[in-house]
Amino acid sequence: MTSQHKKLSKLISSLAESETIAMTRKSNEMRAKGAEVISMSLGEPDFPTPQHIKDAAKRAIDNDYSHYAPVAGYPELREAIVNKFKNENHLNYDVSNIMVSNGAKHTITNILIALLDPGDEVILPAPYWVSYREMIKLAGGTAKVIETNIAHNFKISPQQLEDAISGNTKAIILNTPSNPSGAVYSEDELRELAVVIKKHPDIFVITDEVYEHIIYEGKHFSPAQIEDIREQVIVVNSVSKSFAMTGWRVGYMAAPGWLVKACSNLQGQVTSGVNSVAQMAAVEALTGPMYETEKMKNIFQKRRDIIVEAFEKMEGINVMEPQGAFYLFPDVSVLFGKEFNGRKINKADDLTWYLLEEAQVASVSGNAFGTPECIRLSYATSEENIVKAMNRITKALS
Ligand SMILES: Cc1ncc(COP(=O)(O)O)c(C=O)c1O
Incomplete structure (x- = not known):
């Protein structure tokens, strides 16, 4: 440990560096040496x-949206969000x-800091x-991880949820469509989980729905639409993925008034209201036409089909067709213990480094997501790149 590290708090020293950032750094180093990563x-x-x-x-700039914005957001943006929830999710909020x-x-982060005390799970x-x-x-809490696997489409069962709940449980985080698996919980599956959640009225469900509009089959369903647990659900969303x-940097939540107040207090002391121009852009995103979002989704779907087809042809590798988001999360454990060009692959991390060096394709180890038998490949890149990458990966693994 360097002397500079010693000056850092225990809390900050305990934070992991993002694996994506480490991969980006190495990719950039390779690019600088002329590799086409x-x-x-x-x-x-x-x-x-x-x-x-x-x-x-641009209009917001010309109209002088240049002052501090209200901490919880401009009234017109909060109104637009209320209408978004009403029209798209059949949810009524004030x-x-x-x-x-x-x-x-x-x-x-605001929600977790506002809710958690040391010891809370x-x-x-x-x-x-x-x-x-x-x-x-x-936020001072402890994560209690429930493991899933590809055989169960990376989804938890009501029994697993029940077993994970203890006297210290404060919340559960659900993310549908999921990053990294692309799994989407159906309405029926969420209703089954809701039966368990209802039995524990002090537990909150934080539902992260940022990929709501990137869904390939059926329609997004929010746990907040389940009347029995409505009061327990905090919905999180953002304009990031749906509108590119x-x-x-504009995200939002729908939550009980007391939690909005607490998070406003926190945000007011730390960052203040979100950038005023970005807020006005978000108003347009949420109230304007949706055809660009639909167009992007269709392109993602076409890319998904290409990447799934390529991976299905790779012997032994197990893939689940993603139903949403823009990631493929294949189970690559069949390769563990094998040797390629003198390099032993013992775990997903070894495979991602091998693919970077041998195929010049950057991916992320499933280790980062708590599922070490998988790797994550994002198909938020051009069709041409995807085809090229799939050819290179196929060759590197054949
Ligand atoms: C599941 C999930 N939630 C939240 C975020 C962050 O979204 P935002 O850009 O709105 O902070 C991401 C971004 O990668 C994500 O994948």
Whole structure:
């Protein structure tokens, strides 16, 4: 440990570095040496923000949206979010239930800091989005992981949920469609989980629905639509993935008024209201036409079909066709113990490094998501790149 590290708090020293960042660093090093690395490790749409949203932001600048915005969000944005929930999710909220933060990431962090005391547990089904675990830690809580696997389509059962609940459980985080697995819980599956949740009225369900619009079969269903547990559900969403607005940093939640108040207090002391121009862009995203979102989804679906077909041809590798989001999460454990070009693959991390060096394709080890028998490949890159990457991976593994 360097002397500089010694100055850091125990809390910050305990945070893991994002594996995606480590992979990006190594990819960049290879690119600098002339390698043509295809990145399939990123978690954002590769499209530009739709023009009508960019225009709204320009208008906001010209109309002098340049002052501190209200901490919980501009009234017109909170109103737009209320209407979004009503029209798209059949959920009725009051403006006082809505709060806007710097992306869903910030929203979830606020919620966890507001809810957790030391010793509190948050149930986390694996594979989970990498940041949840670190956010729970930051907020002083403990993650209680429920493991799933490809045989169960990476979804938890009501019995697993019941078994994971203890006297210390404060919340469960659900994420549908899921990053990294692409799994989508059906209404029936959520209703079955709700039977368990209802038996424990002090437990909150934090439902992360940022991939709501990137869903290939059927329609998104939110646990908040289940009347029996409505009061326990906190819905988190964002404009990042649905409108290709990751850099704008606008996320939001629908929650009980007391929690919105608590999170506003916290946010007011730390970051204040979200960037005023980005908020006005988000108003346009949520009230404007949806054809760009639909178009992006159709492109993602076509890419999904290509990547799934390629992986299904690779012997022994087990794939689940993603029903949403833009990631493939194949179970690659069949390769563990094998040797390729003198390199032994003992775990998913070894395979991702092998694929980077041998195929020049960047992916992320399932280890980062709590499911070490898998790797994650993002298909938020062009069809041409995907085809090229699949050819290279097939060759590297054949
Ligand atoms: C499941 C999940 N939730 C939340 C986020 C963060 O979204 P935002 O850009 O709104 O902070 C991501 C981004 O990768 C994600 O995959």
